[in-house]
Amino acid sequence: MAEFWQLSPNASTYGADIDRMFYAIVILTGVVFVVVEVLLLWFLIRYRGREGRRAVHTHGNMRMEILWTAATAIIVVVIGVGSRGLWLEIKSPDRFPEPGISLDVTAKQFEWNVTYPGADGVLGSPDDFTARNRFNVPVGTPVHVTLRAEDVIHSFFLPELRFKQDVVPGMEIPAWFEVTTAGEYVVGCAELCGLGHYRMMGTMTALDAADWEAWYTAESVAAAQAAGTLNVASVDNEGSVR
Amino acid sequence: MESVNLTADAGHKGPSYFLVFIILGVLTLVEVAVAFIAALPDTLLILILLGLAVWKALLVALYYMHLRFEPAKLWWMVMAPLPLGLILVGIVLIEGW
């Protein structure tokens, strides 16, 4: 229980903003919480019943009531205004940053399939290649994902990246994240999707630029060879397929 | 249990039941005619048809269900859920856009 009201270490760009918002709310609600509980306890002790005492007969106090209503309203507006912009920045497709790479993520009972555009940089072409449950992404550049489901609703959940998005059959949902630190991250499924929901697990490895380049080139070449679309010239000239 | 004089609204003003009936019938004809004959843009057509339907529904509620002659409190109570329906359909429609 070491992590008292604490999120796991963050590894994405907007994750830091989310965490800041989280702790801001921890503080705001923490203050409200302490005020309420302390007043409660204090009144209980101070006004505990005793023989011969009489309660104050009052029906209320308009001034006080307006005060605490207004105070709550202000806190709430602060939280609302603070969150709204961040929310749209994260989720609204027209505000997504330019992608470094775009991936397809397809969920099905009970696995995650991640498709890379391959040598031609275009998804949906024969030289695409797919990784199941274990996949890599680059650090330091926005990764766009298009989420699809083949059967039921799943939810693509990367706790350390503060990323979560339901994956709904019949819909294509765009989303993005940018990893800040190289390392291995858990991929979970956060929506009940059947008996294997609890083991619909994956691992995402974020590679820094050099490792990523090496890995991605190798995989793309292999995939292109398999698909028979390899254009040797392009590899030789640029030293990279991308 | 309070006794309410049911005959109170017997002599109410307004169109007779028969007149309302005629209007309803005519409006139905107009609806069908508008839907098939008029070459109107889709949105306008839908709006007109919905308007006619609401008109008919209001006639039934106000005269046949006597809402016009009921106490104001009842009237308000009956209107209460209508915004809810609009909210539900409206928001989900925005979503499907």
Added chain:
Amino acid sequence: MSNTTAAALERPTTGPGSGFGVYNMKLGMWVFLLSEVMFFTALIGAYIILRFTNPGHFAEPGVVLNVPLTAANTFILICSSVTMVKAFAEIEAGNQRGLRMYLAATALLGILFLGVQAYEYSKLVHEGFVPAAEFYAALGRDGAGAVEGGPLYGATFYTMTGFHGAHVTIGVLCLLFTTVMAFRGRYTAANHGGVEIMGLYWHFVDLVWIILFTIVYLI
């Protein structure tokens, strides 16, 4: 409590603490109808949304559904509404014969409406207009079959009109009961709450149909 005088249970009908000035049964019926509004909102709302997002599943008005027939049926229901309200007006004036006649007419018109709807359903099913793709094969309608539209069309159509039909059926049963009661002389000029709440329900069912007719058949 049987030895109580009525006065002891009397509540004020006006002024502070009084109710809405509407007797219990009638108020209760109105309250119930509000929940019915929400029920049909859910069904109609689902239809609007599904149609909006899947236009390909639906057909232009008149292509699949028989509009003239249904317009006639709508007219039948409107007639039943006027007979119903006439029944109420007759008993308000204390006219037992009028009450009985109009109630019976209303019930008959209701049955007629159901008959036409049953006929419409059976024709549509024969043409292959069914609520689920599962039935297509059985009806010899695979893929691009006889009727236009996809399974959502049938599903929403039968759900909405079917639940309306169920309401009419219940209404007809209650009407028959009310008619029997009328023949037994249960209602008087001063005492006819039963007829009034029957009317409220019946008109409501009519009202729902008016909306459904426009939204399902004409748009």
Added chain:
Amino acid sequence: MSVDAQAQEAHAGAGAGHHEEIPWLRRYVFSSDHKVIGIQFLFMSLFFLVVGGLLAMAMRWQIAWPSSQEMPLPGGGMLPDVMVTDGIMLPEFYNALVTMHGTIMVFFAIMPLLVAVWANYLIPLQIGAEDMAFPRLNMASFWLAAPAGILMLASFWVVGGAANAGWTAYAPLSVSEVYSGVKLGQQLWCLSLIILGFSSLMGAVNYITTVINMRAPGLTWFRLPLSVWGLTVTSVLVLLAVPVLAGGLIMMFFDITIGTSFFQPEGGGQPLLWQHLFWFFGHPEVYILILPAMGFVSDVIANGARKPVFGYHAMVWAIVAIGFIGWVVWGHHMFMSGMTPVLGGFFMVSTLIIAVPSAIKTFNWLGTLWGGNIRFHTPMLWALGFVSLFVIGGLSGIFLAAAPVDIPLHDTYFVVAHIHYVLVGGSLFGIFSAITFWFPKMFGRMMNEGLGKLHFALTFIFFNATFFPMHMLGSGGMMRRLYDPTQYPHLQPQQDTNVFITVCALLLFASQLILVVNFFWSLFRGKRAPENPWQANSLEWSAPSPPPHGNWGGRLPAVHRGPYEYSHPERESDYWLQTDPTGAAPAPAPTTSGG
């Protein structure tokens, strides 16, 4: 007056003076007396509370010791192989447990415990009516609820087992046997809830009509106890929300049964449509589950503090406001669902606004305590527990309402913590407060105070020990509905917390035995209760304990003032019955405005 109205009056009046004439069956089983129906609902829903609790214990066992041979589920051997094989619980059975725990607790335990029990029992007594407006409809309401419950329980034993798609039954998992392995179970789930919905609707129609039309002479709207206000607004929510769920359930039933595709993408349907319909009902539903409790707690706190409720009018308007705003916030359950982000922004703001009327309630409770002369009887303890815990649950709701913060928290144990703080710490504590407060009126006997306080103390401690750590699990990334958390590497370090929670949950459940003992012992052996044991003001305390059939002996009580005139300076005694014709001129504020 209409014939029906007369018939009813005759019915309500019949036989009150001579009980013996009502045959046993009509008196205790097919009774149309609102008090008997309330008590029938009480026993039914307490039974389901125990069932729901047992399901929770089985779940907790699995979470703490997942599929463990050393710690097999106690009694698991008695269950058929499709649930527990060789002492190991199957994942699909775990999912069924979660689903049925949520469903049973929400629909068959808490909802009837709050609404059906107390609306039936209290409304006529607190508004000074001889019975409900429609006593027979009331009876039908109970006799629909009971079979609905049986149907729901029966679904455990059908082919494929009980529904296992969560209490939210997200399509297409719920509508597809291929994906969930369940067909009949889900159909029964739909049917059972549709039937229960009918029962709730009948109740709601009845309660609303009764409150509007059958208040005793002099009882204006603003002289009503807050319990009645809470129950009335709740009834309106039931009336307008339940039919929407019913519509959704019917479509779901068709999808499962005849292969329509309302919610199935293969046929053009929309999974999100179900979520919209469910949550359009679902969020008002959660306020259905708290507003009555807020009412009871207000009554009890005023009584315990011997003070008028602070800001009575504001309290009333806050209830109305919560009930009203509750209709436009449902999308906060769908922030991650793929719904348009713009709508997410709208729902976030509307959700946060609900904190304002909630603040009014919370601070007015504190204001009521201020300057009081507080008596710590058991109902008062539960009410105070309610205030302190509801605040925690409400504040954790603020985290979830802030959409960006909901990203890491959605569908984790943070949400589980939130719902149990509001539903157990809130609703259930409110229910316990109501049970201990009105038990003497219901059964004519006092409950044991010592046992009551012990029960409160243990429940309070173990409740917090069970559910508070769930916040940390959730912010640490532990998903909901997880059969075996140890599968995930990032959750393994948290497993000790899970074991701790389970132990506390078991102790929490065990503590409830005290209530069972106290309840049944007091039922038969408790001290005889006087008419007004808590020296309270509202109308029910002017009737005998327990009140006779017809409640008022054929004469409606006349009401002279509001229900909270405690410690009035011009009076010697510190309470003042609403029916008491003696004394000073009508007290100020709450009684002046008419209704």
